[in-house]
Amino acid sequence: MEFPTIHTNIWDAVLAIPVVMILTELIKLFTTVPRFYLPTVAVIFGLAISIFYSHPGNLVAGIFMGFFYGYAAIGSYSSLKVTIETLRAKKEHKKSFD
Numbered sequence: 001m002e003f004p005t006i007h008t009n010i011w012d013a014v015l016a017i018p019v020v021m022i023l024t025e026l027i028k029l030f031t032t033v034p035r036f037y038l039p040t041v042a043v044i045f046g047l048a049i050s051i052f053y054s055h056p057g058n059l060v061a062g063i064f065m066g067f068f069y070g071y072a073a074i075g076s077y078s079s080l081k082v083t084i085e086t087l088r089a090k091k092e093h094k095k096s097f098d
Helices: 009-029 035-054 060-097
Strands: none
Touching: 009 035, 009 060, 035 060
16 A cells, blocks of 8 residues: 655645634634533644645545644644743743842
């Protein structure tokens, strides 16, 4: 069995990952989905974007890249959240010594 050739470009990732993040945030804001399901929601959005938009003619490539889109959005969100929390904690720590 040969591995499929997956054609993607930077615009797929540059657009898909922020769209997945935004859609996941909208789900978080407007529904009562428990927070521990949100990573699964992000992967589902990533799969949908990849299968139906980025790679509509190649299901294997769509699934493969969809997982990348979803997990990249999860990692980006997590990294951003930790960075903001750390900066806020440092700011509060500095204020306590002033």
